[in-house]
Amino acid sequence: MDKDSKQADDGVKRADYATQKGEVILRKHEYDGIQEYDQKLPNWWLVALWASIAAFLIYYTVYYTFNMVPSFADSMDAKVEAVQETRKKALAETLANLDDSTLVNEWSTDAKIVAAGSEIYASQCVACHGADYKANGGITGRALDDGIWEHGSKPMDVFKIINDGTPEGSPGLNNMKMEAWGKTKLSAKQVAEVTAFLISINPKDFAEYKK
Numbered sequence: 001m002d003k004d005s006k007q008a009d010d011g012v013k014r015a016d017y018a019t020q021k022g023e024v025i026l027r028k029h030e031y032d033g034i035q036e037y038d039q040k041l042p043n044w045w046l047v048a049l050w051a052s053i054a055a056f057l058i059y060y061t062v063y064y065t066f067n068m069v070p071s072f073a074d075s076m077d078a079k080v081e082a083v084q085e086t087r088k089k090a091l092a093e094t095l096a097n098l099d100d101s102t103l104v105n106e107w108s109t110d111a112k113i114v115a116a117g118s119e120i121y122a123s124q125c126v127a128c129h130g131a132d133y134k135a136n137g138g139i140t141g142r143a144l145d146d147g148i149w150e151h152g153s154k155p156m157d158v159f160k161i162i163n164d165g166t167p168e169g170s171p172g173l174n175n176m177k178m179e180a181w182g183k184t185k186l187s188a189k190q191v192a193e194v195t196a197f198l199i200s201i202n203p204k205d206f207a208e209y210k211k
């Protein structure tokens, strides 16, 4: 658009567009012989324009400004949380009712649980109890494959010594005590897993609990 045609436009008020059907109003500028109609946009188009702007404002206010409708992500989060809550409750219940039979018949026979227990053993216990479970000849801990369970030979006794550590007042082994893993580095679930692992490598010791 050159300067002259701009000039020519200046006298035109925006309300000068065609208002009658069939009426043609040309804007005053011209470029290379090309001129422009000055028509009012059809009502259906204007309605669509203003309605979509209004819809956007309402949508934005409802969803983003006031968070009145939970978003899809929010409702998914809530669902996932509910599932996790249910599972957590189920686990807490299982652990609360954990007993000799459950440890032997359910936990120690579940390959996934035993594998998890084995991993915990390899990362947390192996330094003292050894990869061969002999605790470096009984110097750094108690052997875990000798059929002797100094702190009780029931599955829950094994769980307890790992979870609670050497009982208060007990001398331990050459003054070395077992850490209360359940209070420090492991969850109750992990203690049960590593217990299940120990049961699985000593099937004879716990055969009497087998159903």
Ligand code: HEC
Pocket: 120, 121, 124, 125, 126, 127, 128, 129, 140, 141, 142, 143, 144, 148, 149, 150, 151, 152, 158, 161, 162, 166, 167, 170, 171, 172, 173, 176, 177, 178, 179, 181, 194, 195
């Ligand atoms: C820092 C060394 C150390 C680490 C690490 C360690 N223990 Fe021990 N553990 C000991 C000692 C020492 C004893 C003997 C404690 C006692 O008699 O009071 C023991 C005893 C035990 C007993 C009892 C054995 C019995 O004869 O009754 C079990 C079961 C056991 N540990 C399992 C574990 C598991 C599972 C882990 C890993 C989560 C672990 N320990 C990590 C040193 C260790």
